[in-house]
Amino acid sequence: MSRLRSPESATALLPRDTPVQLVTAAGEHTPDPAYAIPTDDELIRAYSSLVTGRRINDQCNALVRQGRLAVYPSSNGQEACQIAAALALRETDWLFPTYRDSVAIISRGVAPAEAMVLLRGDWHSGYDPHEHCVAPQATPLATQLLHAVGFAHAAKLRGEDTVVLAMCGDGATSEGDFHEAMNFAAVFELPVVFFVQNNEFAISVPLSRQTAAPSLAHKAIGYGMPGQRVDGNDVAALLAVLGEAVDRARAGAGPTLIEAHTYRMLAHTNADDDTRYREHEAVQAWTGRDPLNRVRTLLRDRGLLSDEAEAQFTEAAERTAADLRATMHAEPEVDPADLFRHVFAEQPAMLDAQWRMLQDEIDRTEADA
Ligand SMILES: Cc1ncc(C[n+]2csc(CCOP(=O)(O)OP(=O)(O)O)c2C)c(N)n1
Numbered sequence: 001m002s003r004l005r006s007p008e009s010a011t012a013l014l015p016r017d018t019p020v021q022l023v024t025a026a027g028e029h030t031p032d033p034a035y036a037i038p039t040d041d042e043l044i045r046a047y048s049s050l051v052t053g054r055r056i057n058d059q060c061n062a063l064v065r066q067g068r069l070a071v072y073p074s075s076n077g078q079e080a081c082q083i084a085a086a087l088a089l090r091e092t093d094w095l096f097p098t099y100r101d102s103v104a105i106i107s108r109g110v111a112p113a114e115a116m117v118l119l120r121g122d123w124h125s126g127y128d129p130h131e132h133c134v135a136p137q138a139t140p141l142a143t144q145l146l147h148a149v150g151f152a153h154a155a156k157l158r159g160e161d162t163v164v165l166a167m168c169g170d171g172a173t174s175e176g177d178f179h180e181a182m183n184f185a186a187v188f189e190l191p192v193v194f195f196v197q198n199n200e201f202a203i204s205v206p207l208s209r210q211t212a213a214p215s216l217a218h219k220a221i222g223y224g225m226p227g228q229r230v231d232g233n234d235v236a237a238l239l240a241v242l243g244e245a246v247d248r249a250r251a252g253a254g255p256t257l258i259e260a261h262t263y264r265m266l267a268h269t270n271a272d273d274d275t276r277y278r279e280h281e282a283v284q285a286w287t288g289r290d291p292l293n294r295v296r297t298l299l300r301d302r303g304l305l306s307d308e309a310e311a312q313f314t315e316a317a318e319r320t321a322a323d324l325r326a327t328m329h330a331e332p333e334v335d336p337a338d339l340f341r342h343v344f345a346e347q348p349a350m351l352d353a354q355w356r357m358l359q360d361e362i363d364r365t366e367a368d369a
């Protein structure tokens with residue numbers, strides 16, 4: 001039987017010409033015939049999470065400068081994507097994040113200090129993936145997409161009601177792994193939502209050097225799955241578009257590719273100097289599209305956000321930041337043997353020799369002290 005789609009249904013897989021938006025940059029609701037705006041309660045919850053998310057980003061950037069984090073790939077400006085990814089899922093669904101998705105992970109319930117273990121350089125993952133249904137953050141680009149698809153395949157074979165949301169950046173869409181994951185998920189109609197945060201840069205490489213496609217969401221049709229574009233700084237639109245894709249996956253209708261149009265407001269990481277490849281004015285232009293301001297304006301105009309509620313959200317965010325600071329400023333108890341544990345089931349001679357060398361050095365340092 002041919003799986004080729006008729007021209008009409010093929011067209012239905014194409015994304016919009018312009019990203020879906022429900023709240024303008026000025027904070028006004030712009031109704032969309034296909035996507036309802038989330039409820040007031042959902043928007044208030046999203047806003048409070050955005051306030052905490054921004055505070056976590058700012059705190060982590062400061063912790064890098066204080067030498068407490070080795071590196072922090074910040075999601076400043078991308079918080080709406082982070083929060084919507086976490087809120088679109090049920091507790092039993094799974095999130096497959098990248099190095100930039102710490103705020104999404106924390107919004108899923110992972111303790112901030114546990115989320116920072118990788119970026120401090122202590123362990124590959126500071127949290128138990130099963131506790132919050134969050135895979136370890138992946139640094140090798142797009143590898144997590146294949147893990148996500150394999151995970152979804154297993155869940156489907158077991159008859160589990162699990163939706164998997166797999167995150168990646170615009171640059172990661174050029175990886176072979178992206179292609180393999182998309183193709184496999186579509187052919188086997190897996191319950192996966194591919195969520196691309198297009199922040200316009202892969203370190204210094206701009207989107208124009210990354211792809212010649214009309215948009216990243218247009219890639220979906222080539223695999224036979226629907227693609228959609230959404231304003232990545234509009235948490236209302238993100239919740240609606242991601243929510244629909246999650247429902248579709250849960251109903252057994254297969255994967256969706258969603259491209260969120262957003263912007264990386266800071267350098268790639270603290271190890272990058274973005275003034276060498278982009279103009280200050282281009283970055284400034286995006287401050288007017290800040291994801292927090294627009295939902296705040298909407299909620300204030302609707303009389304849904306009192307001064308007291310705002311103060312509470314700020315206070316909760318400050319507590320989270322203070323807890324994170326306290327844990328990160330405490331000197332970690334480091335056991336040098338951890339460097340060698342869990343590397344091989346049976347330690348080879350080369351590592352034995354390295355361990356003896358290290359032990360010798362520790363003994364000498366302690367003797368000198
Ligand atoms: C397979 C692989 N190649 C190269 C790198 C180096 N690298 C780390 S981040 C990055 C840019 C990725 O850009 P994008 O996918 O747009 O994500 P963003 O950092 O913008 O969130 C690159 C090339 C890597 N981590 N993995």
Ligand SMILES: [Mg+2]
Binds near residue numbers: 169171199201202203
């Ligand atoms: Mg990018």
